[in-house]
Amino acid sequence: MNDGNQVIVNISNMVSQMQYYPQIAKDLTEDSIVDMEVGIFTYPISNTQEDDADENQTADSDS
Numbered sequence: 001m002n003d004g005n006q007v008i009v010n011i012s013n014m015v016s017q018m019q020y021y022p023q024i025a026k027d028l029t030e031d032s033i034v035d036m037e038v039g040i041f042t043y044p045i046s047n048t049q050e051d052d053a054d055e056n057q058t059a060d061s062d063s
Contacts, residue, residue: 003025003031004031004045005028005031006031006032006045007021007033007034007036008033008034008036008037009036010036013036017036017040020036020040024042028042030046031046032044032045
């Protein structure tokens, strides 16, 4: 999205579910991932970047 958020949604449900996006985006305090595949869940993008870094660090130490 142009506001820094990322949206995950099934293409077949996109039109019906995107009508909820403005209300959800209004309540977000930081750039987030909005997962609309099954229900609607949000989580900060920074959490996913930290998880990726943790996984990479663990993989490096296993080598």
